[in-house]
Amino acid sequence: MYRLTDKPIDVNELLVFVGDPGAGAVTTFIGTTRDNNEGRSIRSLDYEAYPGMAEQEMARLGDEAAGKWEITRMAIVHRVGNVPIGEASVVIAASAPHRDDAFKACRYAIDELKKRVPIWKKEIYEGGEIWIGSQTGERFAEAPAAKS
Amino acid sequence: MYRLTDKPIDVNELLVFVGDPGAGAVTTFIGTTRDNNEGRSIRSLDYEAYPGMAEQEMARLGDEAAGKWEITRMAIVHRVGNVPIGEASVVIAASAPHRDDAFKACRYAIDELKKRVPIWKKEIYEGGEIWIGSQTGERFAEAPAAKS
Amino acid sequence: MKVRVKLFAMLRERAGTADARHEVPDGATVKELWDKLRREYTGLAGVQLKLLYAVNSEYVTLDHELADGDEVAFIPPVSGG
Amino acid sequence: MKVRVKLFAMLRERAGTADARHEVPDGATVKELWDKLRREYTGLAGVQLKLLYAVNSEYVTLDHELADGDEVAFIPPVSGG
Numbered sequence: 001m002y003r004l005t006d007k008p009i010d011v012n013e014l015l016v017f018v019g020d021p022g023a024g025a026v027t028t029f030i031g032t033t034r035d036n037n038e039g040r041s042i043r044s045l046d047y048e049a050y051p052g053m054a055e056q057e058m059a060r061l062g063d064e065a066a067g068k069w070e071i072t073r074m075a076i077v078h079r080v081g082n083v084p085i086g087e088a089s090v091v092i093a094a095s096a097p098h099r100d101d102a103f104k105a106c107r108y109a110i111d112e113l114k115k116r117v118p119i120w121k122k123e124i125y126e127g128g129e130i131w132i133g134s135q136t137g138e139r140f141a142e143a144p145a146a147k148s
Numbered sequence: 149m150y151r152l153t154d155k156p157i158d159v160n161e162l163l164v165f166v167g168d169p170g171a172g173a174v175t176t177f178i179g180t181t182r183d184n185n186e187g188r189s190i191r192s193l194d195y196e197a198y199p200g201m202a203e204q205e206m207a208r209l210g211d212e213a214a215g216k217w218e219i220t221r222m223a224i225v226h227r228v229g230n231v232p233i234g235e236a237s238v239v240i241a242a243s244a245p246h247r248d249d250a251f252k253a254c255r256y257a258i259d260e261l262k263k264r265v266p267i268w269k270k271e272i273y274e275g276g277e278i279w280i281g282s283q284t285g286e287r288f289a290e291a292p293a294a295k296s
Numbered sequence: 297m298k299v300r301v302k303l304f305a306m307l308r309e310r311a312g313t314a315d316a317r318h319e320v321p322d323g324a325t326v327k328e329l330w331d332k333l334r335r336e337y338t339g340l341a342g343v344q345l346k347l348l349y350a351v352n353s354e355y356v357t358l359d360h361e362l363a364d365g366d367e368v369a370f371i372p373p374v375s376g377g
Numbered sequence: 378m379k380v381r382v383k384l385f386a387m388l389r390e391r392a393g394t395a396d397a398r399h400e401v402p403d404g405a406t407v408k409e410l411w412d413k414l415r416r417e418y419t420g421l422a423g424v425q426l427k428l429l430y431a432v433n434s435e436y437v438t439l440d441h442e443l444a445d446g447d448e449v450a451f452i453p454p455v456s457g458g
């Protein structure tokens with residue numbers, strides 16, 4: 001299950017999806033909107049994705065993880081649009097016969113998602129908004145204006 | 149939240165408990181009853197705990213994790229009594245400002261729980277039942293009978 | 297030939313469009329298309345970001361040759377999660 | 378003096394009791410109590426497990442001296458999770 005949604009993510013739906021009588025371990029990672037970042041007081045986050053390619057790249061992460069560890073099933077759901085403080089922007093679930101594989105696959109998926117999946121986050125903070133590029137820590141609001 | 153229960157564990161209850169506006173990451177570990185172990189076809193598991201001490205030792209794991217990593221909150225709920233195949237025997241949730249801490253704390257908690265918290269599992273399999281001691285991999289059904 | 301251009305996040309905002317069709321010469325590369333976009337959308341001219349490029353949803357390099365009908369995405373540093 | 382004995386899992390099944398009161402001499406150690414239990418419950422005599430011991434819910438060693446009213450738990454290898 002690799003999906004974008006503009007609704008709150010239902011963690012249980014992912015848990016049901018990855019559940020399996022042969023899987024003794026399920027790990028999940030839930031990324032939620034924090035109320036602060038680098039000293040800025042955050043009101044909410046806006047997420048934008050490249051639909052189609054984003055899901056495809058998430059599925060690729062799942063395939064890669066299945067090649068590296070013995071996992072039973074994986075699910076990744078990422079929210080798009082406005083995400084209020086405390087709500088989940090991304091949920092990842094991985095099931096496996098044994099816990100070491102489930103932990104490693106889940107960690108791999110979130111680490112790689114942040115590097116590669118075409119999704120972007122804009123912080124809406126007190127006094128402004130700013131696109132975040134976590135690959136570099138760059139702040140894109142500061143990009144120089146067009147010269148010509 | 150460090151608790152034993154003889155009812156199915158509600159993952160959402162733990163997620164709500166660890167949720168916090170300052171926490172950007174929540175990890176969970178869910179241990180479920182597998183339908184097989186070392187070639188035995190498992191029907192269900194029976195868990196027994198030392199009430200009072202079990203919760204105390206789980207809370208101690210949480211304190212230790214909080215000393216090692218920056219975590220916001222932790223919850224551990226372990227089920228006792230009969231646990232059917234596919235249902236959760238233990239759920240651990242950890243929230244943290246950043247994901248590395250949340251992953252490490254969750255992993256630490258389940259690894260140490262399996263070593264130290266006074267809880268025991270009996271496998272009910274096709275043709276018998278057996279107490280498991282995961283510290284050693286020993287099978288206690290094979291312990292020699294009393295000699296005197 | 298015609299290609300479809302997809303712009304996201306800060307690129308979308310700077311260009312003022314998310315999705316546009318552009319005419320390029322046969323055999324044009326992603327780089328040539330990007331140079332054209334920077335001429336046509338003044339908001340993109342000053343962009344200093346390290347971009348990634350995808351054609352029909354697969355990552356490619358700047359020298360990738362386009363074909364008629366391709367969907368070409370310009371992908372600023374991602375920040376999902 | 379009297380102490381309360383708690384037995385779990387395979388120890389409980391072998392002894393046929395989970396919870397019992399036992400009289401021990403003043404200054405008796407956990408080891409002396411365990412030896413007494415093995416004499417009184419024949420099912421425990423053959424137990425070869427590496428046990429842990431807790432007094433009033435804190436792990437202790439075999440030479441720990443008991444006090445009147447202590448709750449003494451004999452803890453076979455755990456297998457939670």
